[in-house]
Amino acid sequence: xxxxxxxxxxxxxxxxxxxxxxxxxxxxxxxxxxxxxxxxxxxxxxxxxxxxxxxxxxxxxxxxxxxxxxxxxxxxxxxxxxxxxxxxxxxxxxxxxxxxxxxxxxxxxxxxxxxxxxxxxxxxxxxxxxxxxxxxxxxxxxxxxxxxxxxxxxxxxxxxxxxxxxxxxxxxxxxxxxxxxxxxxxxxxxxxxxxxxxxxxxxxxxxxxxxxxxxxxxxxxxxxxxxxxxxxxxxxxxxxxxxxxxxxxxxxxxxxxxxxxxxxxxxxxxxxxxxxxxxxxxxxxxxxxxxxxxxxxxxxxxxxxxxxxxxxxxxxxxxxxxxxxxxxxxxxxxxxxxxxxxxxxxxxxxxxxxxxxxxxxxxxxx
Amino acid sequence: xxxxxxxxxxxxxxxxxxxxxxxxxxxxxxxxxxxxxxxxxxxxxxxxxxxxxxxxxxxxxxxxxxxxxxxxxxxxxxxxxxxxxxxxxxxxxxxxxxxxxxxxxxxxxxxxxxxxxxxxxxxxxxxxxxxxxxxxxxxxxxxxxxxxxxxxxxxxxxxxxxxxxxxxxxxxxxxxxxxxxxxxxxxxxxxxxxxxxxxxxxxxxxxxxxxxxxxxxxxxxxxxxxxxxxxxxxxxxxxxxxxxxxxxxxxxxxxxxxxxxxxxxxxxxxxxxxxxxxxxxxxxxxxxxxxxxxxxxxxxxxxxxxxxxxxxxxxxxxxxxxxxxxxxxxxx
Numbered sequence: 089x090x091x092x093x094x095x096x097x098x099x100x101x102x103x104x105x106x107x108x109x110x111x112x113x114x115x116x117x118x119x120x121x122x123x124x125x126x127x128x129x130x131x132x133x134x135x136x137x138x139x140x141x142x143x144x145x146x147x148x149x150x151x152x153x154x155x156x157x158x159x160x161x162x163x164x165x166x167x168x169x170x171x172x173x174x175x176x177x178x179x180x181x182x183x184x185x186x187x188x189x190x191x192x193x194x195x196x197x198x199x200x201x202x203x204x205x206x207x208x209x210x211x212x213x214x215x216x217x218x219x220x221x222x223x224x225x226x227x228x229x230x231x232x233x234x235x236x237x238x239x240x241x242x243x244x245x246x247x248x249x250x251x252x253x254x255x256x257x258x259x260x261x262x263x264x265x266x267x268x269x270x271x272x273x274x275x276x277x278x279x280x281x282x283x284x285x286x287x288x289x290x291x292x293x294x295x296x297x298x299x300x301x302x303x304x305x306x307x308x309x310x311x312x313x314x315x316x317x318x319x320x321x322x323x324x325x326x327x328x329x330x331x332x333x334x335x336x337x338x339x340x341x342x343x344x345x346x347x348x349x350x351x352x353x354x355x356x357x358x359x360x361x362x363x364x365x366x367x368x369x370x371x372x373x374x375x376x377x378x379x380x381x382x383x384x385x386x387x388x389x390x391x392x393x394x395x396x397x398x399x400x401x402x403x404x405x406x407x408x409x410x411x412x413x414x415x416x417x418x419x420x421x422x423x424x425x426x427x428x429x430x431x432x433x434x435x436x437x438x439x440x441x442x443x444x445x446x447x448x449x450x451x452x453x454x
Numbered sequence: 455x456x457x458x459x460x461x462x463x464x465x466x467x468x469x470x471x472x473x474x475x476x477x478x479x480x481x482x483x484x485x486x487x488x489x490x491x492x493x494x495x496x497x498x499x500x501x502x503x504x505x506x507x508x509x510x511x512x513x514x515x516x517x518x519x520x521x522x523x524x525x526x527x528x529x530x531x532x533x534x535x536x537x538x539x540x541x542x543x544x545x546x547x548x549x550x551x552x553x554x555x556x557x558x559x560x561x562x563x564x565x566x567x568x569x570x571x572x573x574x575x576x577x578x579x580x581x582x583x584x585x586x587x588x589x590x591x592x593x594x595x596x597x598x599x600x601x602x603x604x605x606x607x608x609x610x611x612x613x614x615x616x617x618x619x620x621x622x623x624x625x626x627x628x629x630x631x632x633x634x635x636x637x638x639x640x641x642x643x644x645x646x647x648x649x650x651x652x653x654x655x656x657x658x659x660x661x662x663x664x665x666x667x668x669x670x671x672x673x674x675x676x677x678x679x680x681x682x683x684x685x686x687x688x689x690x691x692x693x694x695x696x697x698x699x700x701x702x703x704x705x706x707x708x709x710x711x712x713x714x715x716x717x718x719x720x721x722x723x724x725x726x727x728x729x730x731x732x733x734x735x736x737x738x739x740x741x742x743x744x745x746x747x748x749x750x751x752x753x754x755x756x757x758x759x760x761x762x763x764x765x766x767x768x769x770x771x772x773x774x775x776x777x778x779x780x781x782x783x784x785x786x
Binding site: 372374375377379380381382387389390391392421423 | 667670671712713714715716719743744745746747783
């Protein structure tokens with residue numbers, strides 16, 4: 089993967105003393121020299137900068153529902169919360185501003201989280217979620233070659249039943265996991281975008297072709313692959329750009345290898361625009377037209393979103409003919425669902441569709 | 455920090471200061487920006503009729519004096535051509551931070567307008583070490599808000615016209631901070647328009663939002679946008695159809711230029727509604743953001759005949775091709 093900051097190189101590891109000697113600390117210390125850190129809480133993270141990797145204690149549950157949003161359908165994914173922050177530096181990403189820190193945070197007591205996860209997965213099928221991910225507040229695999237966390241997760245899900253792990257990334261850091269037995273219960277998901285957005289707005293991420301090549305390698309080892317077109321951004325030539333990405337997906341992947349593809353138009357909290365423009369004054373992503381959505385976030389007007397989704401859905405069907413992949417929209421209104429797909433599954437229906445797809449993949453041989 | 459407790463501490467220094475003495479008016483130099491945009495009339499009348507009730511507070515500075523408290527009083531006294539003024543001279547060992555704290559404490563109950571707040575915070579942050587400035591910022595109620603301190607620092611860079619608008623409440627601190635970093639021609643042009651058309655604070659923010667967005671997208675300056683014939687026509691009309699209508703027209707032009715696709719959608723919908731041929735007492739409204747495809751009808755009537763006619767019109771709407779097109783909007 090390219091980019092000086094994208095793989096965690098050059099970070100200062102600051103380790104709370106109580107986590108010295110843990111497996112996470114030992115893994116990280118193979119790359120970084122640890123400096124001791126007095127115990128801190130989330131309110132202190134803002135004191136640290138983009139070169140800092142903090143290993144601190146997480147208080148509370150490691151398993152969280154997706155922070156869904158009012159008035160829009162959610163896929164009801166469950167998050168395994170192992171850390172915060174990202175150094176890839178996508179210019180549309182509100183994570184930095186939203187979290188109030190540029191530092192990366194890993195939870196030193198993640199072993200407690202793995203235990204909580206194991207206990208959750210042992211519950212009867214009806215009493216627990218079916219789909220989990222780790223990439224909501226950070227990139228799932230950004231530091232994984234150094235932290236080694238995903239290996240534990242893949243093993244836990246491989247041994248479990250009727251639940252799937254989704255590792256979401258803009259990197260191509262997957263090769264250290266490809267030898268693992270996974271039972272079809274780990275999905276490698278890649279965030280993708282039009283070639284010009286990937287090149288211009290996601291400079292610290294792996295190039296689009298590298299992400300798709302990684303998806304190919306994962307598929308060859310029997311891992312289901314997910315794709316996330318999020319955020320879809322209106323930019324000059326967006327129709328051709330997204331069509332090109334869909335065409336490339338068709339070159340790298342067979343429809344049967346793809347678990348699901350999500351589509352989500354760019355949206356942001358109004359207060360973050362000035363913060364993001366101060367950081368990236370030359371970005372043009374805020375030049376689009378926005379309205380205040382039903383959740384208080386700025387969104388493209390519905391007719392424009394509908395046009396984008398229809399275009400993408402059409403191109404994806406052309407690129408992956410006959411695929412059983414679930415193409416769905418992330419955080420979209422019932423009206424847009426009706427206009428794009430002719431039906432509104434509501435949150436429950438969408439979650440059920442994805443659960444069904446996840447379970448159909450589980451049990452595939454490695 | 456509790457400002458009241460600090461006020462007591464600051465005033466202790468004043469209390470132990472020597473007694474009041476007369477100092478040369480010309481030797482007293484304004485030091486910190488204590489007052490901006492405050493009228494002198496009432497104070498001048500009071501001093502003329504009752505004399506100076508409270509002496510100035512000053513700090514010796516070589517042969518001259520730094521004015522710590524009493525900028526407005528000094529201005530009035532200078533206007534009255536008084537050769538000397540009564541002043542309490544602080545002990546020479548008083549530090550700049552202590553003198554400023556006395557000044558802030560003395561003015562705390564009076565409060566500060568937004569321009570004074572901006573100028574004061576700039577002065578403190580430029581003249582005191584960071585920790586000390588931050589401590590004294592509690593007198594300005596800024597200690598806990600880095601965002602507002604940053605706005606204040608930026609807003610202090612506004613020219614006098616902008617600071618006057620800030621002092622009068624015509625600009626809020628955030629808008630002032632944004633305007634302060636504009637290049638002078640654009641800033642001046644917009645301040646002139648604000649003065650001429652007097653939009654509300656919320657509308658001023660829209661002007662700022664849309665002008666900044668248009669300028670960034672079109673790679674022009676806000677001044678270039680403000681020179682457009684539509685804005686100039688609205689300004690010229692300001693005296694005719696009234697400020698409010700002119701402001702609406704100019705701002706609507708900015709909205710259309712900022713949102714060409716939404717404008718097109720809105721115009722299309724307006725045409726569709728027009729095609730329905732609704733009478734004036736039957737109004738069809740839809741969500742202007744297009745987020746919800748929900749319509750509402752409102753009718754007014756004053757007789758049975760009017761109500762019957764409206765009922766027939768409403769019943770016919772369901773089969774009207776223009777109405778059907780609107781209901782299907784987005785689903786084709």
